[in-house]
Amino acid sequence: MQFTSKLPDLPTTIFTIMSRLAHKHNAINLSQGFPNFDPDPVLIDLVADAMKSGYNQYAPMQGTYTLREAISEKISSLYGHVYDPEYEITVTAGATQAIYTIISTFIHKDDEVIILKPAYDCYEPAINANKGIPVFVQLEGDDFKINWEVLKQKINAKTKMLIINTPHNPSGSVLGKDDMKKLAALLKGTNIILLSDEVYEHIVFDEQLHSSASKYPDLAERTFVCASFGKTFHVTGWKIGYCVAPKTLMHEFRKVHQFNVFCVDHPKQKALTTYLKSPKNYQSLNLFYQYKRDVFLQAMAGSRFKFTPSKGTFFQLMDYTNITNEADTIFAERLVKEVGVAAIPVSVFNMDNQDNKVLRFCFAKKDETLEQAAEILCKI
Template identity: 65%
Template sequence: MPTYKHRFQSKLPEVPQSIFSVMSALAHKENAVNLSQGFPDFESDSKLIQMVNNAMINGKNQYAPMPGIFSLRRAISEKMELLYGVSYNPETEITVTAGATQAIFTAIAASVKKDDEVIIFKPAYDCYQPTIELFGGKAISVQLNPEDFKIDWELVKSLISDRTKMIIINTPHNPSGRILSKQDMLQLEAILQNTNVLLLSDEVYEHIIFDEEQHQSAALFPALAERAFIVASFGKTFHNTGWKTGYCLAPAALMKEFQKVHQFNVFSVNHPTQVALAEYLKTPNNYLHLSNFYQQKRDLFLSLIKDSCFTFVPSKGTYFQLLNFKNITNETDVDFAIRLTKEHKIASIPISVFNEAGLDSKNLRFCFAKTDETLKQAAAILCKI
């Protein structure tokens, strides 16, 4: 093949390979217990899988409508009514997406122009900043305190200017496992009042919250909901991340702009999966039990490593747990994560790659969305370190 001779200028010259790809590949190469990338090592409900199969057999194999099939949008609307007592119009305010990341990308693409500023909180999911920059915007990073990951709302207020287009929040928060409280959301609501700033609320772990805490969706706060794109994930909820199906909620005017991008990005989403999910959502317990299910896994994992040299604050949500290793080594978190994978055969994710300026707080992220057998195997390794 001839060499490409023209100069190509990258739009994202500073973006490295994803740490998830790096650590998962290393885990595979080293045959390590993989608690790095956030996906379950157990199957989705066999009933749901059969529902997808039935939809295929029944001919639901061509393009779905661009915003998603109506029965699924209606089921999502009914879920929001049940959980939060709020109403989203399935005709104009809901779009089914190819996973939550596509929804995040599309919301930013539809909103952010050159020189717009978007406030993000670090450590942050690694798709936020590159997507902002791809569309000419500037990410304004607020580094969270690595001890408690609380947000300094006075600092946030001071950063808002005429250039601020959007704030992105993530609750429950990946990777810390922290959740935003009602008071947090009320402070954000007060800050954004009388501004034109949009909100992108990443709520993909909304059903995975522990210790009898309640998820504070942006939908619960009228002055936030009126300006918010809310993103959710069926993959996270129903243990099938590979199906890449999620959705976005927004007021009709914002959703109209969202769909302008969505239709030229993916156009529509896997049809038989949508049919199955619409049916599956008719039984609320299919998602209402998740907090208890994952809390048992969190508690098992933490009980097994309580006597290890790692220290931790129990996760309040998500299926991730941070473990601090400052009592073990002075290595960087990246170096230690690599050494753990190669020498001890257990893979994790270093947190510094998600922090501002690579801040290294000596924390590694471990995914506990695993079988009890996997968690016991992982804990046995960690206790020997």
């Protein structure tokens, strides 16, 4: 058969490559962003109870109303914005599905979508598959700040969407109040949709607060906010999340969503509805992961790696310029094969594969895993 690929030059994702290498060489896997510890047994029991209670058939396309209501209450209590559960919230098969569906819904041939680099690698292929044009702006400095003048210059009549991610993967940086206000001013008077990837919203450290786009009325009126129960509750394999947006935008989203996924796992929606009734189940997450970060950094203090503590997510960047000058992709591969620890080279997420000699390590692991990995890395 002959066919034309919609993504002819798409490489295998770096997460698959590094996890495969880690498995092959029996290395400690601090590359892919998933916990190696169990979720709360209470949540597991709630899913089992829902299954036993008969919630095993299709859920409503938009998600169960009770879960959408719980999501609305959570957002209102945290960010002061009320989303209508009926028309402005949709439960999705993870945040990645939400992001792909948003792009599929609104991006037409030759529409431009601005991506801030380094960026999670699901954005660009979704744009390309829908014949849009990715436009890149490189975040600058060790603190990964937006160059607002450069961003302003990238906006033109073809710009249909801007994607932000805060807390930010892979850098661990966060956008603050001033950033969000500048963003609102920049987009004012345009028809640009903001896609705000906030899957790590509850993982912000050192007493900082998450600046959700939902907090800012001028942004909320043009924004899809995407969130992940998998990241929040240590159940990445469940692939369940949600997105929120104004009614007119969500109406269009659901046209595509219903024929893409239709609906999401019913018993897990019932379980999450109950679990969300206890805010401590997500409000304590920042301290939980800050502890994990600090365990890892304290153990790495004697290494030759240089680092600035991550401000959010469950990722930590490590500068290895005191060790070698080789490319981060080469060093990451050698680290797996020769040392026995897997990390992610950050250059693959940058414009033109800009190599700043840093690797990304995931600290969403058991303490003993982090300490074992750090002991090995400190010997380099």
